[in-house]
Amino acid sequence: MRARELGRKSVVVGDRVGLVGDTSGSSGALARIVRIEARRSVLRRTAEDDASTAEGRLERVVVANADQLVIVSALADPPPRTGFIDRCLVAAYDADIEPLLCLTKADLAGPEKVLDYYTELELPYLLIRPDSPLDALRSLLTGRVSVLVGHSGVGKSTLVNRLVPEAERAVGTVSAIGRGRHTSTSAVALRLPAPPDAQQDPGWIVDTPGVRSFGLAHVSAESLLHGFPDLVEATAACPANCPHTADEADCALDAWVAAGRADPRRLASYRRLLASRAGETDSRTEPDPHGRPE
Ligand SMILES: Nc1nc2c(ncn2[C@@H]2O[C@H](COP(=O)(O)OP(=O)(O)OP(=O)(O)O)[C@@H](O)[C@H]2O)c(=O)[nH]1
Ligand SMILES: [Mg+2]
Numbered sequence: 491m492r493a494r495e496l497g498r499k500s501v502v503v504g505d506r507v508g509l510v511g512d513t514s515g516s517s518g519a520l521a522r523i524v525r526i527e528a529r530r531s532v533l534r535r536t537a538e539d540d541a542s543t544a545e546g547r548l549e550r551v552v553v554a555n556a557d558q559l560v561i562v563s564a565l566a567d568p569p570p571r572t573g574f575i576d577r578c579l580v581a582a583y584d585a586d587i588e589p590l591l592c593l594t595k596a597d598l599a600g601p602e603k604v605l606d607y608y609t610e611l612e613l614p615y616l617l618i619r620p621d622s623p624l625d626a627l628r629s630l631l632t633g634r635v636s637v638l639v640g641h642s643g644v645g646k647s648t649l650v651n652r653l654v655p656e657a658e659r660a661v662g663t664v665s666a667i668g669r670g671r672h673t674s675t676s677a678v679a680l681r682l683p684a685p686p687d688a689q690q691d692p693g694w695i696v697d698t699p700g701v702r703s704f705g706l707a708h709v710s711a712e713s714l715l716h717g718f719p720d721l722v723e724a725t726a727a728c729p730a731n732c733p734h735t736a737d738e739a740d741c742a743l744d745a746w747v748a749a750g751r752a753d754p755r756r757l758a759s760y761r762r763l764l765a766s767r768a769g770e771t772d773s774r775t776e777p778d779p780h781g782r783p784e
Contacts, residue, residue, distance in 0.1 A: 493522045501526060503677040503696055504554040504635060529554040533585045533637060536705035540769040549708055553637045553677060553696050558630070559587045562640035562649065566599035571641075572607050576759045577704040578639055579613075580717030584709045590630060591615035592638075594645040596622070610720040610752060618645070624652060631682060635694045642700025647674050650697045654680045659697055674699045711767060718760045720752045736761055 492501060493510075501507060501523055508525030533552040541547060559582040563570045575591065582589040591608070593601050597619040605615070616627055630636075631653070638646040647659035657680050660673050674697060682692040706714065715722055715734070724746035725734065734741050747754045 491520065491522055493524045496523065496526065499526060500551075502551045502554050503679050504556055504637070504694075505529070506555065531556055531585050531587050533559065533581060533587060534708050535581060535701070536707040538705050539707050539763070539766040541707040541767075542769060547707065552639065552698060553635075553679075555635055556585075556587050556637040556696065557634040558590055558636040559585075560590045560592050560636050560638045562592045562594060562638050562644045562646050563604070564595040564598075564641075564644040565593050565601055565604070566595055568641055568643055569599075570604050572604060572755075573759055573762065574641065574704060575604075575608075576717060576756075577706060577763070580706055580709055580714055580763065581704055583716040583719075584706075584713050587637075589613065590636075592618055592627070592649070594618045594649065607753065607755060610756070618649065620648075628653070628682075628685075631693050631695060632685075632688075633691050633693050635679075635696070637677075637696040637698060639698055639704070640700060641702065642673070644700070646700070647697055650680065650695060653682060653695060655683075657697075706763065706767065709767075711764060714760065714763050714767070717763075718756060720756055721746070721760060724751065733764070734761070735764055 506527040507523045508527070509521045510524050511521035512519040513521045532554055533556055534549055535552055536550070537548045559578060561575055561578040561582075563575055570593070579589055591613055593604060593615060596617040601615075601617055608615075614630070616630075618624075618627070627649075638649065640646055645661075647661045650657050650659050651661065657678075659678070677696055677698040679694050679696045681694055684692045711733070715725065721743060724742050725732065727742035727745075728734065729740045732738055732741050734743055743752075743757055743760075746752055747757045
């Protein structure tokens with residue numbers, strides 16, 4: 491239990507804490523959390539993008555002390571949404587957490603469209619199908635705290651069960667395209683099994699409930715750009731305090747894209763996020779860059 495002296499400070503998954511009392515873990519034992527250690531990283535999201543609304547100010551800490559953000563996106567059922575992946579990338583760079591893209595359900599559709607969109611980014615990615623070996627993923631997870639995020643039904647818990655068989659995380663059926671029922675309802679950290687020969691800390695994996703969107707009200711307009719490393723260089727030629735919006739005639743991003751140095755869909759995605767932060771659009775109805783309805 492949490493000690494009263496912690497006040498309203500809440501403990502989140504991934505926190506390192508100080509305990510007093512009976513820490514034996516045996517039945518009926520009682521220990522108290524008396525201290526939360528300084529967090530190495532904090533992954534946050536807001537319900538909406540617009541910090542001027544109550545929902546936008548409602549900030550949730552997804553996980554503390556994560557080293558790696560594993561963005562889980564299915565290649566089909568539900569279909570991938572690069573707008574969502576872009577948001578996760580912004581959140582990862584903002585929190586100083588390394589991103590890894592995990593494309594699941596590779597048995598149902600090919601990754602070409604998604605990978606094409608990210609060609610200019612050195613974004614590490616893995617393709618996952620039900621029968622694919624997980625050695626590459628395991629080696630990227632070893633010794634680190636990794637958190638899985640993604641829409642409901644993309645296969646996060648399925649992956650966790652393959653990595654940590656004794657986890658027995660409930661997995662669900664995808665009820666409608668992009669509208670999976672939320673099978674997992676809380677974030678859970680699980681210790682990865684130690685490889686038989688290794689002395690190293692095997693690391694931790696955090697399974698989280700599916701989210702519809704990844705609100706970024708807590709990220710400044712300037713920091714949004716960090717999620718778009720393929721565009722950053724261009725802004726050196728922008729006038730001082732350039733807002734980088736489409737109506738800014740001198741913004742250097744348009745010429746950069748026109749010269750073929752970045753994908754126009756990436757610029758469009760960045761500007762949609764800027765507009766969404768300014769409260770101009772509803773983040774939940776933003777169009778998919780692949781032209782699919784949500
Ligand atoms: N064809 C195929 N189906 C998969 C794959 N991975 C997961 N599934 C199926 O997708 C469905 C949803 O999987 P879950 O693991 O519950 O998804 P989740 O991301 O944990 O969903 P929430 O807990 O709601 O956020 C299940 O029926 C899985 O069997 C895959 O690689 N290929
Ligand atoms: Mg789940």
